[in-house]
Amino acid sequence: MNVASIDWQPIWLTLRLASITTVVLMVAAIPLGWWLARTHSWMKQPLSAVFALPLVLPPTVLGFYLLLLLGPHGPVGGLTLSLGLGTLPFTFTGLVIASSLYSLPFALQPIQNAFENIGSRPFEVAATLRATRWDRAVSIALPLARNGLLSAAVLAFAHTIGEFGVVLMIGGNIPGATKVLSVAIYDHVESMEYAQAHWLAGGMLAFSFITLLTLYIVSGRSMRIVR
Amino acid sequence: MRCTRLSIRTLAGLFLSVILLQPLAHADEVKAAVAANFTAAIKQLTPLFEQKTGHKLVASFGATGQLYAQINNGAPFDVFLAADDQAPQQLIASGNAVAGSHFIYARGRLALWSSTPGYVDSNGDILKSNKFEKIAVANPKIAPYGKAAIETLTALKLLEQLQPKFVTGENIAQTQQFISTGNVPLGFIALAQVNALPATERGSFWVVPDKLHEPIEQGAVLLKNANADASAATAFLAFLKSPEAVTVIRELGYEVP
CATH class of the missing domain: 3.40.190.10 (Periplasmic binding protein-like II)
Known part of the structure; x- marks a missing residue:
């Protein structure tokens, strides 16, 4: 067993899945985290609870409901079918959607915390200096929240790489589309190919450690980790 | 305040009793x-x-x-x-x-099964059609029925053509679940799994001739x-x-x- 005989496809696929999921999550979580940090609406607590659900739910619950929801008999599956898009389970797009839901709290919570920690004073000052809402968001909120944004991106990326249960349930183990690293490792272990399993699992361990170490070093003491 | 202290104590007690309660082992x-x-x-x-x-x-x-x-x-x-x-x-x-x-x-006997009645014909000719985009098979590396499915498709000279359409279940039960939830139109499972269903849910199936696989x-x-x-x-x-x-x-x- 040497490096040349490693199947690289699941590795690239996993990196692609994690990158796309991270972009999707950052685009969604920045405005969402901003709203949650500033709002006094009664919806805040119920919505926060909903968004935190993936933290506590077994991935099998999410996988099970996604399979039913996105399948041809489910409401979302019916919609995608009528739009001529086919159904999403067992496709890469389906995995991106599942991963985005699954990793949402890992992106949302650091961002929300960061925005909450800024407080309202810098914005009030900026408002007296006639900064527009957009200007206040871009030149005050985002720079001050950069540690939170960085944590969010890194955690969303790393958590997606480590995803397993949901992928196993709605992925169908298709090489090049849904056979991600964690599933490939599972398959190697189940078929007693321990050498291949060691290469991938050891690599994953090292990668995860380096990712977290970098995160801790870069963001120093101000970093807040979700769990 | 009293109430809080009480409920914390109750909770702690419950928690402990859950930890300490061990299921009794059955000797037989x-x-x-x-x-x-x-x-x-x-x-x-x-x-x-x-x-x-x-x-x-x-x-x-x-x-x-x-x-x-x-x-x-x-x-x-x-x-x-x-x-x-x-x-x-x-x-x-x-x-x-x-x-x-x-x-x-x-x-065991292998069956090509669909949860839709009338979808799978009694000769398995649907395999040669282009009617479906996905077909469910159990992982041939760890599930013998998956291996038998691959042998069957090889014997029918359809493996190369159908391989890109494979959706792989980790075992024969997950393979069936992909089909019964409607996410995959048909797939290879055990005949026993089909027979175990209530008559109204058996859909359509082809019992794969046992000469097509080991x-x-x-x-x-x-x-x-x-x-x-x-x-x-x-x-x-x-x-x-x-x-x-x-x-x-x-x-x-x-x-x-």
Whole structure:
């Protein structure tokens, strides 16, 4: 067993899945985290609870409901079918959607915390200096929240790489589309190919450690980790 | 304040009692590792066995390769009902199973199944059509029925054409679930899984002729990890050969040698 005989496809696929999921999550979580940090609406607590659900739910619950929801008999599956898009389970797009839901709290919570920690004073000052809402968001909120944004991106990326249960349930183990690293490792272990399993699992361990170490070093003491 | 303190104490007490309460171990409990295709059979056989012998049967289901790997790594099962005969033989060879206990408890039949009535024709000609974009197959590396499905497609010279359409289940039960939830229109599962369904939910299926694949000889063995007292486990293996068990197994579509 040497490096040349490693199947690289699941590795690239996993990196692609994690990158796309991270972009999707950052685009969604920045405005969402901003709203949650500033709002006094009664919806805040119920919505926060909903968004935190993936933290506590077994991935099998999410996988099970996604399979039913996105399948041809489910409401979302019916919609995608009528739009001529086919159904999403067992496709890469389906995995991106599942991963985005699954990793949402890992992106949302650091961002929300960061925005909450800024407080309202810098914005009030900026408002007296006639900064527009957009200007206040871009030149005050985002720079001050950069540690939170960085944590969010890194955690969303790393958590997606480590995803397993949901992928196993709605992925169908298709090489090049849904056979991600964690599933490939599972398959190697189940078929007693321990050498291949060691290469991938050891690599994953090292990668995860380096990712977290970098995160801790870069963001120093101000970093807040979700769990 | 009082109320809070009280409820914290109550909670702590509850928590502790959950931790300290240990389930009572059954001395005469049989822990069986069972190939997923035999799930329905075991569910029907368990009450019969328990009634007859007074022992208790606890079954864990999975793909044969998966269970084999677990047993090889010390999983605490007493008996193993595999979906092939290779895994039991290898466990005997590696000293994890008792040689004399081994027998073929069932010969499985493969079916191409769809939950939609009228979808799969009785000759399996649909395989040659372009009507479907996905087809579910159990992972051939760890599930013998998946291996038989690949052999069938190879014999029909359709493997290359259909491989890009594969959706792979980790075992035969997950493969069935992909189909029954409507996410995949058809796929290869065990005939017994189809027969275990209520008549109205059987959809349409083609019983794959057994000349198209290697026979699916399902072997059973007594495992060495079994408790020192293996009498309950031995009783279960004997029960599997009894006429009443064989009737149940045959009704589900297996052949019993």
